[in-house]
Amino acid sequence: MDLEIVTLAERPQPWDVFWDMETSWPEFMKHDPIGNSYYDCLDEFLDYVLVALDATGRIVAKAFSVPFQLPAGDLPDAGWDYALRNALLTRIWEDTPNAVTAAEICVEPALQGTGLSSVMLAALRDNAGRLGFAELLAPVRPNGKTDPHEPMSTYAFRTRDDGLPVDPWLRVHVRAGGTIDRVAPRSMCIPGTVEEWRGWTGLPFDTTGPVVVPGALAPVMCDAQHGTATYVEPNVWIRHRTGI
Secondary structure, eight states: OOOEEEETTTSOOOHHHHHHSOOOOOGGGGGOHHHHHHHHTGGGOGGGEEEEEOTTSOEEEEEEEEEEOOOSSSOOTTHHHHHHHHHHHHHHTTOOOOEEEEEEEEEOGGGTTSSHHHHHHHHHHHHHHHTTOSEEEEEEOOTTOOOTTSOHHHHTTOBOTTSSBSSHHHHHHHHTTOEEEEEEEEEEEEEEEHHHHHHHHOOOOOSSEEEOOTTOSSOEEEETTTTEEEEEEEEEEEEEEOOO
């Protein structure tokens, strides 16, 4: 497939066209408050957002990354939310970022399974190097995980006979040269009322306790008495060297 991959700084796109590309994310994943704050400020990070354009100029894939301040030590438990929150604070405080993380790679559903996600990952890594970063971090969502009750600490390190991860998305990262660092046990937190969760999932959310939601990597914890439910998603930190 003939593609052109550019940053939004190089090739600005009308926002309605940019957001119109169909994705396969579960509805509840679109309601992380920290993530939505980042997407609302995307025009502050145009050098870090890539789009893949087909021969007609249509957007067929997008890849998001963001620079932030990372303290010394282990990569944070909070993962995705931590990186995006700190990216916004780094920009507000006019600090100099010392790290960059991938935030999302999305491919038009009809083109999933064609290897385009690997192409976009490599483009994000190369773009991070172009911008002066020695590595690209990624709080990866292993969406091949089908048992929400299995701890991510065991799933993330399960391998096939060839030594590669059993999870397809982790496998893409490792094949691209990434190294699994650690689990981020509270990478993303999505709070809501039970009414909101009913609307997002079509499930009743009428009993206190864990609720298994299709597409979720862990159970959603429902407090029916108080009318709230919260999803805490574990991800997996991966490091990609950029070669600079």
